[in-house]
Amino acid sequence: MADKDLTIIEHIDEVRKRLMVIVVFFIVGAIGSFFLAKPLINFIQYDTPAEQITLNAFNVIDPVVIYLKVIVFLAIVIISPVIMYQFWAFISPGLHELERKVTLSYIPFAFLLFIVGISFSYFVLLPYVMKFMINLSGQLNIEQTIGINEYFSFLFSLLLPFGFVFQLPIVILFLSRLGVLQPKVLVKIRKVAYFVLFVIAAFITPPDIVSHLFTSVPLFILYEISIVISRLGYRKFEKSERLRQMEEIKAEQQRQIDEVMNKTDDK
Template identity: 65%
Template structure:
């Protein structure tokens, strides 16, 4: 049965089945993450800026909370390709065959860009932010006493948004491939997009020009890459539309 012919109850039942599948994979991801969390925590603590600043525990439950947060983070990363595939499977019956094939291929690229965004934030941006904060504390004549819970919360607040922001090329290509936006539209609103990305960079970086540039420049490059990629997707969209119109005309002539 075609998804377009399903009733509301059948749609809800389909969503429920997909959510159950995602939940099962997520639970399996949690089980696997128990073995990965400890070495990842040690790795994330080995920051160059933290060599002379040991992390502290201010509450008895802090170590458990950090362990759980890292486990959940790893489980989410492991499950994210399944989530994307289930979303695609749910909406794909409403797409044409060429659109289904094209959008399915975006899932691995989306996952890779998510990891690339997190890696960029941790290895490039995070050290500059920590250095700025520690230097500022020294200028104010105070000694940083950093709790492990605050450290990891701050780390996740810096890195996770970049995993989402780096989805920009895939997201814009997806909407271009479906004909919702065009490269011409993206070029037309470029200055507004730049201002928006500049504002986002200001919110997630400390108030120094170097950190701001480290974030703003890659975001602007991502937008330009998105325009270039969307031009390819738009040409494919036009070809697919032309082919579809020819097929519809042929079917109409045959039926007459």
């Protein structure tokens, strides 16, 4: 019982250390983001998605709030590789040496997919969303007065989820490489997964069929790519397992030979 309690305490201490590293890097990232926030805010205000609207401040502190939101967003993006590495470092002691090396190599690709997801939602999806909202307001004779705080909140609520959703292939590859997830399971639950992705797309897009399909189709493609990646990852897992079992058999045979030799020497 004491050993178990000690293990739990050690795990908690390890989590605390990893979180402290993330916090330190977040502070450093936030300091760096302070100088990048203003150019990004100006770019977003005058870029295509917002060029047809006027952004207003409804509160005296809105400029400060926007500045802080952008700093936090940039800091998260900048230190996302650090967050991924700390997560890997926490679970890596439970992996074999080969698994540690392989899964560590996933981090750059995970970061790349995170950026691709954010870029897709901003440069591809957001213009369609804004166009739909503006057209709908015109059809309903509604004069929009959009707050800059609300616009940026809406923007980040769209960008970050897509950044995380685009991690799906890496997560699937990671689990398959460890043997936790088999590709046949992904094939079996494909219909359910499509339905879930369709619902997710419904929550983050306007209720028109074009925008919905524009979001759903890339998510479906991501899922199909994940199945292919899962097959590759699981094959490598099976190969490494066979090699490990062969090494164990050889080690056991060598141990038995050594025992026989020792007994012979004793005689």
